[in-house]
Every structure is written in structure tokens, then in C-alpha cells.
């Protein structure tokens with residue numbers, strides 16, 4: 505009896521994990537009424553986005569993101585400039601300067617251990633709540649607004665096939681150009697993000 509039900513549970517787990525394409529594994533987009541529900545990338549436990557580093561929660565971008573899951577910093581040069589520096593400080597040591605992979609997996613190609621990371625809600629959840637092993641939660645050293653800037657930069661570093669860039673809408677796909685090594689974003693780039701405080 506025991507044995508049978510254990511196998512049954514294992515099978516059910518396999519079906520959930522194995523049978524799912526990107527759509528099925530994607531983070532749930534919204535709860536009834538009040539915006540996006542963020543879930544831990546590995547456990548699926550709900551994340552409390554009011555916890556962690558103070559500030560960076562009442563910006564128009566974060567409010568919009570928490571409501572709709574849309575990251576309005578994608579392709580905004582002023583946010584990319586900041587995102588580059590945030591990524592360099594918090595992520596590149598493990599993921600590589602160009603997110604090409606090092607101790608942690610590459611984030612600039614179309615292979616994802618967790619397909620939920622192909623949505624910005626999924627990527628935010630991984631940064632906020634962490635994943636396995638060395639990939640700890642980053643909600644103590646980045647505010648949600650800084651995470652959105654970091655996400656914009658990670659999406660900018662992507663060099664995989666355009667059709668797999670599911671985080672871009674049709675309009676953004678038209679203007680998408682893959683990152684070129686050596687590309688420099690001007691320090692005074694105009695846009696929605698103020699320069700980071702030194």
C-alpha cells in the first residue's frame with residue numbers, strides 16, 4: 505500500500521515536471537484582482553515581495569510590474585546602463601561578464617534550467633527568491649526596481665534566436681538587435697532610470 509502510493513506520488517511529480525513546456529511551467533501571471541503572484545522558482549512557494557532591501561517599490565515601473573508583469577525598462581538605455589553595473593556587482597562573478605556562464609549557467613542563450621525564466625516575472629522570482637545551491641535570494645541586496653534594471657540588462661545580453669525571446673513583445677522583437685561585445689552605453693543616456701548613486 506505505502507509503496508504504491510509513493511510511486512504514485514513520484515509519477516504525479518514526474519508528470520508535472522516532465523510534461524510541461526514553457527507555457528505550463530511559466531509563473532502564474534495574476535491572482536484574482538490584485539496583480540502578479542510571485543513564486544519561488546524551485547519550490548513554488550509564494551514570495552513576499554514586500555520583504556527585503558528597503559525602497560525601490562513605489563516607482564512607476566515596479567507598480568506596473570507588480571500589477572501586470574510587464575517590465576517597462578526593457579530596451580531603455582538609461583536602465584540598461586544601471587543594469588550593467590548592478591549585474592557586474594551582483595551576478596557576473598558567477599554567471600560571467602556577458603552572462604555566458606561560469607559557476608552558474610549562461611543567461612544569454614535560449615537554454616533555461618527553469619523555463620519560467622523566459623518571462624520577466626519568472627526571472628524576477630529567481631533573483632528575488634533564489635534557486636538551488638549557490639543561487640541564493642538577492643532580495644537583501646537589490647530592491648525590486650534594481651531587479652527590473654538588472655533584468656533589462658540580462659535581456660539585452662541575450663544572443664540566442666529572436667523567436668525564443670518570449671519576454672519581448674512583437675513590437676520589441678522588430679527593433680531587437682543582439683548584444684555586441686564592446687558596446688558602450690553612454691553614462692548620460694536618457695530614459696526612465698536616474699543614474700545609480702555611487
Ligand code: HEC
Pocket residue numbers: 591594595596597598599607608609610611615616617618619621627630631635636637638639640642654658
Ligand atoms: C554565488 C554564485 C551566484 C551568484 C552571485 C548569482 N548566481 Fe544565479 N545561479 C548560480 C547557480 C550555481 C545557479 C544554478 C542553480 C540552479 O540550477 O538551481 C544559478 C541560476 C540562476 C538562474 C536560473 C537559470 C536557468 O537556466 O533557469 C538565473 C536566472 C540566475 N541564476 C540569475 C542570477 C542573477 C540575475 C544574479 C544576480 C542578481 C545571480 N544569478 C547571482 C550562481 C549564482
